[in-house]
Amino acid sequence: xxxxxxxxxxxxxxxxxxxxxxxxxxxxxxxxxxxxxxxxxxxxxxxxxxxxxxxxxxxxxxxxxxxxxxxxxxxxxxxxxxxxxxxxxxxxxxxxxxxxxxxxx
Amino acid sequence: xxxxxxxxxxxxxxxxxxxxxxxxxxxxxxxxxxxxxxxxxxxxxxxxxxxxxxxxxxxxxxxxxxxxxxxxxxxxxxxxxxxxxxxxxxxxxxxxxxxxxxxxxxxxxxxxxxxxxxxxx
Numbered sequence: 071x072x073x074x075x076x077x078x079x080x081x082x083x084x085x086x087x088x089x090x091x092x093x094x095x096x097x098x099x100x101x102x103x104x105x106x107x108x109x110x111x112x113x114x115x116x117x118x119x120x121x122x123x124x125x126x127x128x129x130x131x132x133x134x135x136x137x138x139x140x141x142x143x144x145x146x147x148x149x150x151x152x153x154x155x156x157x158x159x160x161x162x163x164x165x166x167x168x169x170x171x172x173x174x175x
Numbered sequence: 176x177x178x179x180x181x182x183x184x185x186x187x188x189x190x191x192x193x194x195x196x197x198x199x200x201x202x203x204x205x206x207x208x209x210x211x212x213x214x215x216x217x218x219x220x221x222x223x224x225x226x227x228x229x230x231x232x233x234x235x236x237x238x239x240x241x242x243x244x245x246x247x248x249x250x251x252x253x254x255x256x257x258x259x260x261x262x263x264x265x266x267x268x269x270x271x272x273x274x275x276x277x278x279x280x281x282x283x284x285x286x287x288x289x290x291x292x293x294x295x296x
Binding site: 118 | 189212214220222224235237238239273280281282283284286287288289
């Protein structure tokens, strides 16, 4: 079965850049989607098909995908970005990464 | 805008059937450009896709291998909603259950509010 590996936690200073990785075998050949989940809320799609932002998602959120690693980048991190972030792909079934808790210091 | 409203019991006894419904507003369950999904989140926080239903000239269903043998997802076109039935539940099925739409973006772009279901006697 296909697995996606994310770091359990990432910390970033206020106003700096956070990078959250999602590792999978040849993940660069797949479409990767990213979700933000704030405490007590449903997940929200923040990046679809590797690099695209849905309407209403700030330009500070960007994505990349190559080789065995996809990356969600959050520029100029704000306190409101503190949340859990999940990557997701389709590989015969929908697969989610384990999630990364982003802390903004 | 599209909204999904979930309903169903929050407590289910072991060995019984978990049943949830997701009512759609602002879209149609029969639209041929979307899939309608159930996803759950364990108490430890991980997300697990359970399955989907969708219409492409006829109705299709797909299920996660882990729950395939005891899961049914059905559309209800008369009420513009879809449902989840999970049979023979155990305490391991205790989770926060979400319905979600996958649209043209290929990501889950609309989510229900979530229903916390506890399996306990």
